[in-house]
Amino acid sequence: MTPRRKSGPVQLDQREILYRGLDTFAELGYDATTVRELARRLGVSHNFINDRYGSKANFWRAVVDFALSxxxxxxxxxxxxxxxxxxxxxxxxxxxxxxxxxxxxxxxxxxxxxxxxxxxxxxxxxxxxxxxxxxxxxxxxxxxxxxxxxxxxxxxxxxxxxxxxxxxxxxxxxxxxxxxxxxxxxxxxxxxxxxxxxxxxxxxxxxxxxx
The missing domain is CATH 1.10.357.10 (Tetracycline Repressor, domain 2)
Structure with a gap:
């Protein structure tokens, strides 16, 4: 079995990643926000969200924690x-x-x-x-x-x-x-x-x- 390719270097800092995630979830809603769409807006590999956060749900919680800090x-x-x-x-x-x-x-x-x-x-x-x-x-x-x-x-x-x-x-x-x-x-x-x-x-x- 071929191991999943890890996402490459990310050009955005953590705050910008979470800001863009917040914009996307607010605009599209959770269900309509796909991991692929998040990756497109972040300019990263489609593996990035799962590699760094584990899942879209975990990324949503990270976005909320950031916004409410x-x-x-x-x-x-x-x-x-x-x-x-x-x-x-x-x-x-x-x-x-x-x-x-x-x-x-x-x-x-x-x-x-x-x-x-x-x-x-x-x-x-x-x-x-x-x-x-x-x-x-x-x-x-x-x-x-x-x-x-x-x-x-x-x-x-x-x-x-x-x-x-x-x-x-x-x-x-x-x-x-x-x-x-x-x-x-x-x-x-x-x-x-x-x-x-x-x-x-x-x-x-x-x-x-x-x-």
């Missing part, structure tokens, strides 16, 4: 700055929306995988979704008990906060709805994220009535 630590540091529950929630939501606006490929990947019951969703739930929710649950619970947030099922509150993030991945739609304000530059993406989070939080946490 440091996110939770940054959120924990942000939440530690505030004692007021409203400020903590506003900060966490603002950070989430800015992250989504500036990392739209990751947001597209999460949104796509969230529609399917799979091992990949389990991985995203363990690595990102549940840690995010755990980090803001005490704050949200305190605001519910104080009457500042309506008392609804936890998953409804989750969707109210996280659902609008999907809009930040839909620049082609935004361009058609408002051609004069196409959100392409980095500053525009931040402003779009801040405007959307302000709108969502105004509905979730309306200004307290004056005495």
């Amino acid at each position: 440091d996110i939770q630590a940054e959120r924990d540091a942000l939440l530690a700055r505030y004692r007021d529950d409203e400020e903590r929630l506003r900060s966490a939501v603002g950070q989430l929306y800015r992250m989504a606006a500036n990392a739209s490929q990751l947001s597209r990947l999460i949104a796509d995988e969230s529609t399917r019951d799979s091992d990949r969703l389990d991985y995203l739930h363990q690595r990102f979704i549940q840690p995010f929710w755990d980090s803001i649950t005490p704050t949200a619970t305190a605001l519910v008990e104080a009457g500042r947030i309506p008392r609804v099922a936890p998953h409804i509150l989750y969707f109210a906060i996280v659902g609008p993030v999907l809009a930040l991945t839909q620049n082609p739609v935004a361009d058609r709805l408002d051609p004069a304000a196409a959100p392409t530059a980095s500053g525009d993406r931040d402003r779009t994220a801040d405007a959307l989070s302000a709108l969502v939080l105004h509905g979730l946490l309306p200004p307290a009535p004056r005495p």
Whole structure:
């Protein structure tokens, strides 16, 4: 039996490999992303993914780990700055929306995988979704008990906060709805994220009535 030929030298560094993998999975979806297509976009032998990562599934997990690196630590540091529950929630939501606006490929990947019951969703739930929710649950619970947030099922509150993030991945739609304000530059993406989070939080946490 002829041994499988190992892939040759790779011209890309590890970060670029993972960036391109993220772009491909976000654009095509996991099932439509073949090992051959990944190899074409990376400019490597079709053996490369299996040789280096063992399988397409392992490569997908490496891409997700790369995309999510440091996110939770940054959120924990942000939440530690505030004692007021409203400020903590506003900060966490603002950070989430800015992250989504500036990392739209990751947001597209999460949104796509969230529609399917799979091992990949389990991985995203363990690595990102549940840690995010755990980090803001005490704050949200305190605001519910104080009457500042309506008392609804936890998953409804989750969707109210996280659902609008999907809009930040839909620049082609935004361009058609408002051609004069196409959100392409980095500053525009931040402003779009801040405007959307302000709108969502105004509905979730309306200004307290004056005495």
